[in-house]
Amino acid sequence: MATSLLLLRRASSLFSSSPSPLSSSSSPLPRLARRIPLRSMAAAAAEPFQKIQIQREDTTFDAYVVGKENAPGIVVLQEWWGVDFEIKNHALHISQLDQGYRALIPDLYRGKVGLDAAEAQHLMEGLDWQGAVKDISASVNWLKANGSSKVGVTGYCMGGALSIASAVLVPEVDAVVAFYGVPSPQLADPSQAKAPIQAHFGELDNFVGFSDVTAAKSLEEKLKLSGVPYEVHIYPGCAHAFMNVSPEGIKRRKELGMTDGDLSAVELAWSRFRSWMGRFLF
Template sequence: MTSVTFKTNNALGDCPGIMHGDPEKSKMGLVVVQEWWGMNEQIIARGNELAKMGNFVTMVPDLYRGKVATDHEEAGHLMGGLDWAGAVEDIRGAALFLMGKGCRKVGVTGYCMGGALSIAAAALVGELSAAAPFYGTPKAELCDVKTINIPLQAHFGELDNIAGFSAPEDARAFEAAMAGKNNFEFFMYPTGHGFTNPNNKENYNKECADLALSRTVDFMKKHLGSARL
């Protein structure tokens, strides 16, 4: 685990982050985007887990610049104050940082808020080669998902009740918008919102989480794999 700071076009300036993996042993980069909680121990651990599972060099950008929520009210306040377009630029900056370390291709994955940002980044960040968003969709004013041209694998929960963001009707609307695109994969799981987060005591589903993460790793290795040493 390495603490880094990288350049970004976000008006907030340079973005801190945590990098896992060894650029000397892999040329596949993966940006791992936080939930609304911030860059907490769980998302840092997920970055490490994915790095080990797929032999990726991962980067977890700290979109809140050091702020971490511990309850829903605080998390909602932090997410509500986020400059989403600026956060997309942070993802671009993270991808460029990984490329600067020698990664030849970079993907993005993210959860909840990070899932929505991953979709937006897939549409707006030309440096990315693949995306795997989880249970989140961006607002239309942030991006037009129909412009996405990179491989994308989406993961949603059939019992997700976050209407207007990640509920089944939102997931299906995203699926419909992506219809006909090459290398688009869409998965629904029999569980609720946040099902890959072990800290989510209500909805964590280990079986679904393990399946979704293994699919993510296989998908990224397939589309970033030509970047191996």
């Protein structure tokens, strides 16, 4: 675990320059599981995702789409792991919220997935961040060209930072919900955001400068200057990646030293997500 924590701290440094225990007797997991369709790694391939290819400039990348056609679209951005079971869990859940959304996951790593923290860090360090923003722009435009009159962007950890960057750099974005991630000043200045932003952070997150409380409060100050609608929420007792509640996700978080767990916070965050996207996309 010490090695994993060291890798995460190194990842936090990279980000900033360019992520209450569960009790079997009292946990509300069975109730939450009925609301959120949790899928394991083995089941991920069987989910109803359509694999498509999106063209941008002189390159093509894969993306995965799920949900109602002609519904508002939401681009769902991966953590540093890549397009794995957890990001598909989130996209599937989003597609089934309220009246229904069309969720699209662009494959920013071009088919590669990190199976441990060292691989994930290596993939993230090799990411072309400006190119990733172009992938997001192409994904938003694909949804708008294929029946979604309005399109939002959401993301987690690395994807959270990129989702905020998209509010600054992609004019076609209609709303953003970011989870525990802030872009580096070199990538995007949140004070220049052009789309409404809602952001979620854990009080115990120790990714200094990227997703800790100080980063969250700094983001809030910058969003005040932007003039766009915004909300910044900090969840007491929650660490990084607190939205990951599948069995594998919980196991992976514990292996990385994140032993917190508050499913009421997860439910509250999803409730706020629903309100925000519903407000700006319908």
